[in-house]
Amino acid sequence: MKKKNGIFKYERIERDIKDRIGKGELRPGDLVKSEAEMVQQFQVSKMTVKTAMNRLADEGVVVRIQGKGTFVAPCAKR
Amino acid sequence: MKKKNGIFKYERIERDIKDRIGKGELRPGDLVKSEAEMVQQFQVSKMTVKTAMNRLADEGVVVRIQGKGTFVAPCAKR
Amino acid sequence: MKKKNGIFKYERIERDIKDRIGKGELRPGDLVKSEAEMVQQFQVSKMTVKTAMNRLADEGVVVRIQGKGTFVAPCAKR
Amino acid sequence: MKKKNGIFKYERIERDIKDRIGKGELRPGDLVKSEAEMVQQFQVSKMTVKTAMNRLADEGVVVRIQGKGTFVAPCAKR
DNA sequence: GTGGTCTAGACCACG
DNA sequence: GTGGTCTAGACCACT
Secondary structure, three states: OOEEOOEEHHHHHHHHHHHHHHHOOOOOOOEEOOHHHHHHHHOOOHHHHHHHHHHHHHHOOEEEEOOOEEEEOOOOOO | OOOOOOOOHHHHHHHHHHHHHHHOOOOOOOEEOOHHHHHHHHOOOHHHHHHHHHHHHHHOOEEEEOOOEEEEOOOOOO | OOOOOOOOHHHHHHHHHHHHHHHOOOOOOOEEOOHHHHHHHHOOOHHHHHHHHHHHHHHOOEEEEOOOEEEEOOOOOO | OOEEOOEEHHHHHHHHHHHHHHHOOOOOOOEEOOHHHHHHHHOOOHHHHHHHHHHHHHHOOEEEEOOOEEEEOOOOOO
C-alpha cells in the first residue's frame, strides 16, 4: 500500500465517505457507490477500495451485503 | 451477507437436504420442496437454491425434472 | 432474447472454446480469455459466461483457478 | 382454455394491454408488467398470461426479452 | 406451476 | 484483477 501526500490512499476514500455522511449527502440506509465505481472515481485498485470499505464496515459506518451493495449503517458513526 | 459456520449459503441448503435424507425424512423417490418454497424457507434467492440443488443433482443425490419437480434419487447417497 | 440455431447462449460459448481448441488456436495450458472479456465478446451477462465455462470445467476441457484465470486443460477433450 | 362472458381469458389481457397503449398509458419502449404480476392482477394461470403476451409479441405489439422483461414495441400496433 | 436460462449488477476469496 | 457467490428479478421450456 502506497502513501500519497503522507496519507494512505484508502484513508482518502474513508475520509470521503465519512465527509459525505457528515454533510448529509449520504444518510443512514443509503446505498454507497459500488466498488467498481470507486475504482474509477479514485483511480485506485479494487484492493484499495476494499481495504477502505472494510475498515468503514469494521467501524460500523457502513454495512456491506453481498449481492446487494454497501449501505450507510442505520446509526452511522463519523 | 452472513455466512453460517464459514460455509456458503448453498452448502447450508445442500446439507439440509442430505440431513433429511439421512434421517429418513426424505426417502428415495420422494418429491423435494420446490425452488420457490426453498427461497422462502432459507431466505435466499432462486439462483442460490438452484446452485445447491444442481450440485446435489451432480452428486446423484436428487433428480430434477423440468415441469415436474425435484426428487430424491432412487439410490440417494448421503 | 435471440437464440442462434435453437441453442442456448452458454452452448454457443462452449462451442466457440471447443472449436478454438480443435483448430489449435488454444492449446493445453493456454490461458483462456477472462470472464469479463467474454462478456464483451459474446454480449451476454457474466453468469451466462460462468455457466458455459463451468460446464467446460466439469467436462474437463478447462481448469479454472480463482485469482489466476481459466486454462485449457492439460489433456483437453474436444 | 376457458371462456368467461363469451371471450377467452387471454383476450381480456390482450385487450387490456392494447387499451393502455391506445390511451398512451403505455408508450413504445415502456416496460410492461411482468408475467408474475399479471397472474396476480388478472387472477389467471401463468400459461394464460403467456398465451396473451406471446400473441401480442407475434402481432408486434410487444417485444419480450429473456432476463429483462416485456416492452412495448418501438412502433406498437394496436 | 415446475425447473431452466438469463440479466445486470453487487460484494467475496484468492493470488 | 481473476474466478466465486449472491441478489432479485425477468422470460422460456415443459408437463
